[in-house]
Amino acid sequence: MNEKKILRADFSRIRANITDKSDKDSIIVKRVAEDSRVIKADCILLYASFRSEIDTWKLTGFLLEKNITIAFPKCHENGIMTFHIVKNINELHTGAFGIFEPDFSLPEPEITPDTVCIVPGLAFTENGGRLGYGGGFYDRFFEKNPDICKIALSYEKMITQKLPLSSHDLKVDLIITEERTVFCNAE
Numbered sequence: 001m002n003e004k005k006i007l008r009a010d011f012s013r014i015r016a017n018i019t020d021k022s023d024k025d026s027i028i029v030k031r032v033a034e035d036s037r038v039i040k041a042d043c044i045l046l047y048a049s050f051r052s053e054i055d056t057w058k059l060t061g062f063l064l065e066k067n068i069t070i071a072f073p074k075c076h077e078n079g080i081m082t083f084h085i086v087k088n089i090n091e092l093h094t095g096a097f098g099i100f101e102p103d104f105s106l107p108e109p110e111i112t113p114d115t116v117c118i119v120p121g122l123a124f125t126e127n128g129g130r131l132g133y134g135g136g137f138y139d140r141f142f143e144k145n146p147d148i149c150k151i152a153l154s155y156e157k158m159i160t161q162k163l164p165l166s167s168h169d170l171k172v173d174l175i176i177t178e179e180r181t182v183f184c185n186a187e
Contacts, residue, residue: 003164007131011122011158016052018155024178025055028153031176033062037116037149043069043109045083045117045148048092048100053120054153060089071109072102073137081137085109116149117142119172124154128171128184129163142170149173156180 071083084106095101175182
């Protein structure tokens with residue numbers, strides 16, 4: 001666990017110092033918006049970008065404009081995360097740690113094999129390994145919903161050769177960066 005803590009600090013520093021973030025974010029959002037899985041999805045599960053994360057607000061605006069159903073996560077004290085459908089960004093409010101989240105009373109989407117989840121993370125390996133923030137919320141969510149297509153947004157600098165992963169750590173199916181789309185061998 002200590003190794004992951006050190007890596008989180010290192011990758012947080014690297015991501016905070018990425019140059020031309022706005023341009024790179026625009027390229028990544030365009031690539032996501034053109035991905036066939038996203039276009040065909042019955043619902044896109046998004047996260048509200050925070051600090052140095054790739055700007056998901058641009059993607060949110062695009063999806064809402066196209067009338068694609070989107071849902072944002074709400075983290076609960078028991079380590080469980082639920083998603084709630086949002087039709088307007090005004091339905092989000094500042095929650096834990098200053099991260100925007102939906103109200104618990106908003107409806108939950110039906111999760112199907114055509115649901116796509118845009119997954120946050122600090123660093124990734126080309127085979128889909130993910131270094132998250134340490135809460136395990138997404139790992140637990142995907143244990144219950146293993147068939148969802150998991151797409152990570154990442155800067156190219158955040159792709160690394162290896163990460164210290166446990167058997168319960170989720171793997172993503174695709175990683176979209178400003179330079180390429182990585183089709184992972186997540187098993």
